[in-house]
Amino acid sequence: MKLIRYGTPGAERPGLVDAQGVVRDLSMLLPDLGPAQLSPRTLAALAAIDAGRLPPVEGEPRLGCPVGGVGKIVCVGLNYADHAKEAGMPIPAEPVLFMKAITALSGPNDPVRIPPGAQKTDWEVELGVVIGTRASHVRKDTALQHVAGYVLANDVSERAYQSERGGQWDKGKSYDSFAPIGPWLVTSDELPDPHAINLWLEVNGQRMQDGNTRNFIFDVPTVLAYISQFMSLEPGDIVLTGTPAGVGLGQKPTPWFLKPGDVMRLGAAGLGEQTQICIAD
Template sequence: MKLLRYGPVGQEKPGLLDASGTIRDLSGVIPDLAGAALSAAGLAKLAALDPGSLPAVPGSPRLGPPTSGMKNLICIGLNYADHAAETGSPVPKEPIVFLKSLGALCGANDDVIIPKNSVKTDWEVELCIIIGTKAKCVSEAEALEHVAGYAVGNDVSEREWQIERGGAWDKGKGCDTFGPVGPWLVTKDEIPDPQNLSMYCDVDGVRMQDGSTRTMIFGVKTLVSYVSHMITLHPGDVIFTGTPPGVGLGKKPAPIFLKAGQVMKLGIQGLGEQTQKTVAYES
């Protein structure tokens, strides 16, 4: 299934994308895509529905983040061998874990705000894991039992703040709109091998990233298990799993960074596409 949330910011309703590409309203079935709705039993209930029996949503509404009620936006750094190489960094011996502010979360096609005084805002297409049930100290063998599905993410990053200003990476990761997720949650039954998905990111029509989850250092099972031993994972939580090469920071002969008025388009095989316009900060 492809599950989504549609409507104005803060007023999103749950929905389902049917086989014809029509959004079907789920608000008469569940209050939101959160909590128990993301469990195996909750997803089975939704899968048993006849999409044709659900109200069709007219037009092309805004799509919000595909889950709500999350407690954590977790990110994994330098998790692709070829990305680590382009940045001149050693391959991590254990996953590098950092957090995005929940305020960074936004819809897949929402505008991305270039922060005030930013000069090094960058893009990162990433596979996102969406947690379905509470996970605490789970084994790798158990990990996928706690996963509802996957989505496309853009781990937008301010590199000066992340790298040059001292302290944790979080400084350059948690700005408003720096976490587009979606357009929808694709349930894990539709993605039998999350470690074999092609992915890309274009900026103004130019292909910047062209990679595959095959080059991930730590896979989905490992990441869910590893993080769950440090941070209790809750339904709706999102794990950004790292990015392949081609980020602006790694461009040769000189880095390339985003300016207001540009368009990012990114996608992952089987998970859909996002398109964001960059806009200048306004107080």
Template sequence: MKLLRYGPVGRERPGLIDADGRIRDLSDYLADFAGASLGPASLARLSNLDPADLPLVEGQPRLGPCVGHVGKLICIGLNYSDHAAETGASVPSEPIVFLKATSAIVGPNDDLELPRGSTKTDWEVELGVVIGTPAKYVSEEDALDHVAGYCVVHDVSERAFQLERQGQWTKGKSCDTFGPIGPWLVTADEIADPQDLDLWLEVNGERRQTGSTRTMIFGVARLVSYLSQIMTLHPGDILSTGTPPGVGLGMTPPTFLQPGDVVRLGVEGLGVQCQTVIQG
């Protein structure tokens, strides 16, 4: 299933995409895609519905983040060896983990706002992993059983805030609008292998990033298991798994986003995002 949330900011409603690519409303069956509603029993109940029996949503409403009330947005840094090389970093021996503030989360096509004082705002297309059942001390073999589905995440980064102002990466990762999520949550049963998905990103129609989850240093199962040894992963938590090469920081000369730029990005089978850059 392709599950989504649509409507004005703060008043999103749950829906799904039917076979013809149209939005069908799910409000009679659940209040939101958040927490326990992402568990196996809830998703199984939705999978038994006939989309043709659900109300059709007319027009082209705004799409919100595909998961509501996210508890944790956990990000992995330098998880592609070729991306580590372009930034001048060494390949990590174990996952680099940081948190992005959940207040950064926005819809997949909402404007991307440059924070005041920004000089180096960069792009990063990533595979997002949505947790469906609690995971604590889980093995790598069992890790994917705790995944509800997958989505596109844009891990926007202000490099000067991140790298030049001391402290943790969080300050360069958590600005408002720096976490577009969606357009859909694609349930895990539709993704045969999360380690075989193509990723791409364009700025103003020019391809900047092209990659595949095949080249991840630490795969999804490894990351879910690893993180579960450190913290309990709860339903609705999202793991953003790192970006392939082609970020602005790695260009010669380094190139960053400017007001008016349009960024399009996608992950195979998970849909496409499109953001216009504005000045905050």
């Protein structure tokens, strides 16, 4: 299934996209698509519904983050060897973890807000993993059993805040609008292998990133099992799995960063596409 949340910010309604690409309303069946609705039992019940009997949504509504009530966003840095190389960082011996604030969440086509005075705002197309059941000290061989599905994400970053202002990476990753998610949540039954997904991103029509999750340094089961040693992953949590080479920081001979008016377009096989216009905040 392709599950969505649509409507104005803060008032999104649950829905799904049927096999013909028609947006269907689920609000008569569910209050939202949040942690309580991501259980295997609920997802199986939704999969059994005849989508053609659900009311279609008229027009082209705004899409929000397809997961409501997200508790935390856990991110893996430097998870592609080519990206670690372009960043001038060694390939990590263990997954590099950082967090993004949930206030960074936005819809897949909402504007990206460049902070006042920011000079190094950057892009990162990523595969996101949505947790469906609680994961604490899980094993690699059972880790995927805790996954409700997958999303497309843009891990927008302000590199000066991230690397030049001391402390941890989080403050360069968490500005409002720095976590566009969607357009939909693809349930894991529809995307059984998260390690064969093409990812790409364009800025102003120029292809900047073109990678594949087969090139992960740490695959999804490894990442989930590793994170669960240090914190419980709860239903509705999102894990961002890293980005391939091609970010603005890595451009040669001169890094290239986002400015107001720039347009990012990104996508992944099976996960849909996003488009964001950068604006000055």
